[in-house]
Amino acid sequence: MSSRIVTISRQYGSGGRDVGRLVAEQLGVPCYDKELVFKIAEKSGFDVSFIQENGEYAFSRSSLLFDLSVHGGMPAGSLSVYDQLYIAQHNIITELAEKESFVIVGRCADYILKDRTDCLHTFIHASVPFRARRIVEEYGEKTDNPEKVLRDRDSRRQAYYRHYTGKVWGAMKNYHICLDSSRLGVERCAKFIAEMAQI
Amino acid sequence: MSSRIVTISRQYGSGGRDVGRLVAEQLGVPCYDKELVFKIAEKSGFDVSFIQENGEYAFSRSSLLFDLSVHGGMPAGSLSVYDQLYIAQHNIITELAEKESFVIVGRCADYILKDRTDCLHTFIHASVPFRARRIVEEYGEKTDNPEKVLRDRDSRRQAYYRHYTGKVWGAMKNYHICLDSSRLGVERCAKFIAEMAQI
Numbered sequence: 586m587s588s589r590i591v592t593i594s595r596q597y598g599s600g601g602r603d604v605g606r607l608v609a610e611q612l613g614v615p616c617y618d619k620e621l622v623f624k625i626a627e628k629s630g631f632d633v634s635f636i637q638e639n640g641e642y643a644f645s646r647s648s649l650l651f652d653l654s655v656h657g658g659m660p661a662g663s664l665s666v667y668d669q670l671y672i673a674q675h676n677i678i679t680e681l682a683e684k685e686s687f688v689i690v691g692r693c694a695d696y697i698l699k700d701r702t703d704c705l706h707t708f709i710h711a712s713v714p715f716r717a718r719r720i721v722e723e724y725g726e727k728t729d730n731p732e733k734v735l736r737d738r739d740s741r742r743q744a745y746y747r748h749y750t751g752k753v754w755g756a757m758k759n760y761h762i763c764l765d766s767s768r769l770g771v772e773r774c775a776k777f778i779a780e781m782a783q784i
Numbered sequence: 785m786s787s788r789i790v791t792i793s794r795q796y797g798s799g800g801r802d803v804g805r806l807v808a809e810q811l812g813v814p815c816y817d818k819e820l821v822f823k824i825a826e827k828s829g830f831d832v833s834f835i836q837e838n839g840e841y842a843f844s845r846s847s848l849l850f851d852l853s854v855h856g857g858m859p860a861g862s863l864s865v866y867d868q869l870y871i872a873q874h875n876i877i878t879e880l881a882e883k884e885s886f887v888i889v890g891r892c893a894d895y896i897l898k899d900r901t902d903c904l905h906t907f908i909h910a911s912v913p914f915r916a917r918r919i920v921e922e923y924g925e926k927t928d929n930p931e932k933v934l935r936d937r938d939s940r941r942q943a944y945y946r947h948y949t950g951k952v953w954g955a956m957k958n959y960h961i962c963l964d965s966s967r968l969g970v971e972r973c974a975k976f977i978a979e980m981a982q983i
Contacts, residue, residue: 705967708956710956710957755956756956757907757909757954757955757956757962758909760962760964761963761964761967761968762962762963762964762968763956763959763961763962763963764960764961764962765959765960765961768904768960769960769961769980769983773980773983777976781968781972784968784972
């Protein structure tokens, strides 16, 4: 395919992970999502649960609080475990990009691979009611307030992205294709992205 | 078609107008762009040149300056000519939406028609080099600094949009489909939008 790599960024609950899986199936390439967590664990020595919890989420909804917490009290020149994890992820993603074609979901891959010309960068978003229903019915979130869970997750992704890239998460100009899965449907989003990756 | 109306918002030079024309051709419906200016002129009594200059551009790049200039010195309760023009455009667009299917380019139509469920809202953006080349070679802009022309036009569209809608122009969440025409090509953007409008 012309775009050897497809990056999929997504709002929580939008079905971006399913879009990624379907695009990868249609292109016949691996989809790095949870599989990447195991690769990172293997190479970095970090626990899978630590990577899942901290590999693309700030632990605070505030970017400033996250910045201060990650670096506050650290000796000058030393790296926090969060920074070490980001660097490990960064290195694995850039190494994979040198070697093979794939679809990758999240993990700032759009930013990490932004200077390559063989990537198609996409973003999946959706309405709040669509996402609220999905996280309860399909992801099994146990909550009385799914809207709050959505706000919290997306704010923590946003804070993480801003901390490590200096950019605004979800700014249209960083993506070639941005689609509303609640309007278009997960399957149609995947079909279009796969088509565009092959041109 | 399921989406009776397609709104196309666009960065200056991105080819959004061409996308609109092609989508309308594929759907067999009118494309309201310059044609709308004549309709507005006919109904409102404003000059065509006044509508073209002020129908979607603030005369300042600063939203605040535009706000102050439009309303500064106006007696309480009275409307500036800019407000009158916005209201005329608003009324014509909502009246058309009641009567017929169409594609419409710009003019805050995404916001004006946001509560209808039969609209597909789209945004076309593109890289600066692609747009700079297009405005000189295809739109015939006479300038030594096309990048400055792009910044100026988009800032004035942004200020206008913020003034009349209270929203951020080009925020992904307001659109079902956002496409980078410099990566995907104008024809492919149009083809996908037309397909999605028919579903």
